[in-house]
Amino acid sequence: MFLIQPDDEWGKRHPYEINARHPLSLPGVRCSVCRATWATTGVAYPTVPVELVRRFCPVVNDPLDPKQFREIAENIQQALGERYSVHPGTEFGAIEGKTKGLIGEATWVNPWTLLFRRSVMERFHAAGISLHFARALLNIRSGEFFEIEAAPVARLHPSCISSGPTECCASCGRQPYQMPSNLALDLASVPQDVPITRIKEFPTMLVISDALASVLSALALPDILMTNIETLR
Numbered sequence: 001m002f003l004i005q006p007d008d009e010w011g012k013r014h015p016y017e018i019n020a021r022h023p024l025s026l027p028g029v030r031c032s033v034c035r036a037t038w039a040t041t042g043v044a045y046p047t048v049p050v051e052l053v054r055r056f057c058p059v060v061n062d063p064l065d066p067k068q069f070r071e072i073a074e075n076i077q078q079a080l081g082e083r084y085s086v087h088p089g090t091e092f093g094a095i096e097g098k099t100k101g102l103i104g105e106a107t108w109v110n111p112w113t114l115l116f117r118r119s120v121m122e123r124f125h126a127a128g129i130s131l132h133f134a135r136a137l138l139n140i141r142s143g144e145f146f147e148i149e150a151a152p153v154a155r156l157h158p159s160c161i162s163s164g165p166t167e168c169c170a171s172c173g174r175q176p177y178q179m180p181s182n183l184a185l186d187l188a189s190v191p192q193d194v195p196i197t198r199i200k201e202f203p204t205m206l207v208i209s210d211a212l213a214s215v216l217s218a219l220a221l222p223d224i225l226m227t228n229i230e231t232l233r
């Protein structure tokens, strides 16, 4: 398994900008028990039609109380199926926006939102790698880009959570973790047939399978940094 992230050094030499967002973002939560107002960053399902989610989630600007949020989340989760975990701040729908600068074969809207050009998607397909993806609605005339969808399912191995998980709030479910100095994944949590996932405790971190990493290495795309991540039993 490998962590995948933007290559900041490459980015400094080849600056570009993508100002884009998913059209629907669930509200955050304000909890009177742990006194936190929070949302999870990094969970996005671009393949899910916005209309489907909107049926269950009213347009609200303010954070909801945990019970209100749970009701909405349960309804959405039921409609989407168990592949999709729903959190405060989860985003839905095809990403839309504008770009500036030269956009390469692989590109990042932010360090947790990865897009590939159609030519790269075809290479994945030819290698038998099956991804969930949605076309990004960007103002680029030369070619199409696709956002890769990844669910937050890979869990950190308990041994690398040095101080142990902070207590989970019984009311809102908030459970902050400290970033471990050495990351390792719990092998049992990593789905074997899924090429890309997010780390459940840190959904902004994308993890890819050896098979996907090998195709990416062969393509030698710029702005992609892959770091080996240990998996432990």
Ligand SMILES: [Zn+2]
Pocket (backbone or CB within 6 Å): 031, 032, 033, 034, 035, 036, 169, 170, 171, 172, 173, 174
């Ligand atoms: Zn709470």
